[in-house]
Amino acid sequence: GAVVSQHPSWVICKSGTSVKIECRSLDFQATTMFWYRQFPKQSLMLMATSNEGSKATYEQGVEKDKFLINHASLTLSTLTVTSAHPEDSSFYICSARDISRGQNQPQHFGDGTRLSIL
Amino acid sequence: DAKTTQPPSMDCAEGRAANLPCNHSTISGNEYVYWYRQIHSQGPQYIIHGLKNNETNEMASLIITEDRKSSTLILPHATLRDTAVYYCIVRVGIGNEKLTFGTGTRLTIIP
Numbered sequence: 001g002a003v004v005s006q007h008p009s010w011v012i013c014k015s016g017t018s019v020k021i022e023c024r025s026l027d028f029q030a031t032t033m034f035w036y037r038q039f040p041k042q043s044l045m046l047m048a049t050s051n052e053g054s055k056a057t058y059e060q061g062v063e064k065d066k067f068l069i070n071h072a073s074l075t076l077s078t079l080t081v082t083s084a085h086p087e088d089s090s091f092y093i094c095s096a097r098d099i100s101r102g103q104n105q106p107q108h109f110g111d112g113t114r115l116s117i118l
Numbered sequence: 119d120a121k122t123t124q125p126p127s128m129d130c131a132e133g134r135a136a137n138l139p140c141n142h143s144t145i146s147g148n149e150y151v152y153w154y155r156q157i158h159s160q161g162p163q164y165i166i167h168g169l170k171n172n173e174t175n176e177m178a179s180l181i182i183t184e185d186r187k188s189s190t191l192i193l194p195h196a197t198l199r200d201t202a203v204y205y206c207i208v209r210v211g212i213g214n215e216k217l218t219f220g221t222g223t224r225l226t227i228i229p
Contacts, residue, residue: 006161032215043205044162044219093161097215104150104169107217109161 006110023094029074030096050077140206
């Protein structure tokens with residue numbers, strides 16, 4: 001089945017640094033990937049749609065200069081949290097789906113990246 | 119995408135069938151019902167989806183009412199590892215790929 005991998009699974013860094021999170025589709029190609037954020041005891045909130053070969057589409061209220069998305073190949077999207085601050089601490093999750101199997105195929109999610117900014 | 123309503127929490131005894139309801143009274147004819155679950159500190163896991171017919175796979179069964187305004191996810195023999203938050207999501211199958219997560223149902227399996 002479709003597998004999505006995220007790396008790293010956990011990262012702690014100092015305030016002001018930038019952190020890059022990778023999302024890979026391991027056994028399929030994905031022209032579109034999605035990035036979500038989840039705060040403790042809350043549901044997942046979509047941040048942005050990553051499009052291979054073009055600019056990402058950001059949801060309302062998400063700063064595109066803060067959360068840089070690059071989808072340079074059909075199997076890799078990266079999310080870079082720039083100049084991270086403690087309020088950026090969250091659980092970041094990506095998803096993708098294998099449309100080669102049909103248009104109503106489900107999204108599959110990575111295991112998430114827990115980001116803690118000190 | 120149509121909005122869904124789920125009970126915030128449910129308990130189920132280990133070994134029994136867990137029946138999780140979802141109301142989606144404003145669903146459109148071309149919208150699918152998807153179920154995901156999220157075990158603590160992990161990404162959501164796809165369970166099952168359907169359009170109007172009942173569906174079954176190795177994980178669960180999905181029962182959709184004839185008017186499609188509600189559905190029930192059935193875990194036939196719940197185990198402790200089924201403790202998770204279960205999300206019912208309705209979305210158009212073709213075109214819009216976004217998933218909008220509600221608050222889901224926190225299912226606790228009791229030993």
